[in-house]
Amino acid sequence: MSMGADMTMLSFFNWAYEYHYRANARILSAAESLSEAQFNAQVLPNHNSLRGTLVHTLSAEWIWLSRWHGTSPAAGLRADDFPTLDSIRERWHQEEQALRAFLAAQSDDDLQRLVSYTNLKGQAFARPLWQLMLHVVNHGTQHRSEAAAMLTELGHSPGDMDMTVLMQEP
Numbered sequence: 001m002s003m004g005a006d007m008t009m010l011s012f013f014n015w016a017y018e019y020h021y022r023a024n025a026r027i028l029s030a031a032e033s034l035s036e037a038q039f040n041a042q043v044l045p046n047h048n049s050l051r052g053t054l055v056h057t058l059s060a061e062w063i064w065l066s067r068w069h070g071t072s073p074a075a076g077l078r079a080d081d082f083p084t085l086d087s088i089r090e091r092w093h094q095e096e097q098a099l100r101a102f103l104a105a106q107s108d109d110d111l112q113r114l115v116s117y118t119n120l121k122g123q124a125f126a127r128p129l130w131q132l133m134l135h136v137v138n139h140g141t142q143h144r145s146e147a148a149a150m151l152t153e154l155g156h157s158p159g160d161m162d163m164t165v166l167m168q169e170p
Contacts, residue, residue, distance in 0.1 A: 010103075014103060023163075028088075036084075043150040051088070052079045055079040061092075
């Protein structure tokens with residue numbers, strides 16, 4: 001998908017989420033080389049384990065998609081419910097399919113609608129859908145960078161995570 005001057009808001013989000021999921025796949029692939037102990041270890045100071053970081057990122061995607069559908073979960077997913085990389089990968093695949101289906105059902109006008117939701121602290125908010133969708137991609141980038149640092153520290157760098165690189169790959 002090209003980023004031409006005629007790109008619509010919806011085509012931008014299709015492009016951004018394609019990058020998002022390619023980058024997630026790169027992290028998950030690099031994590032396959034880890035031992036269980038490495039996967040669960042607190043590698044960097046003040047950081048969760050790689051497993052905890054991945055579950056947090058997955059949980060945020062699930063929470064936001066739920067909110068876009070009109071449901072505000074009271075709690076996120078629990079890391080204890082995802083003991084292995086395979087369990088995370090399986091759930092993430094389900095969430096990716098659900099998000100892609102949601103995105104396919106949207107129009108540029110839909111992206112302008114206000115989404116009312118309650119955060120995990122019980123506070124009510126309303127924001128345009130497009131802002132929330134951009135937040136999910138940005139949030140994913142933050143935590144993928146933390147995961148990449150952990151993987152690199154463990155000797156299993158995921159390689160180049162730049163958007164321009166990943167979007168040039170087939």
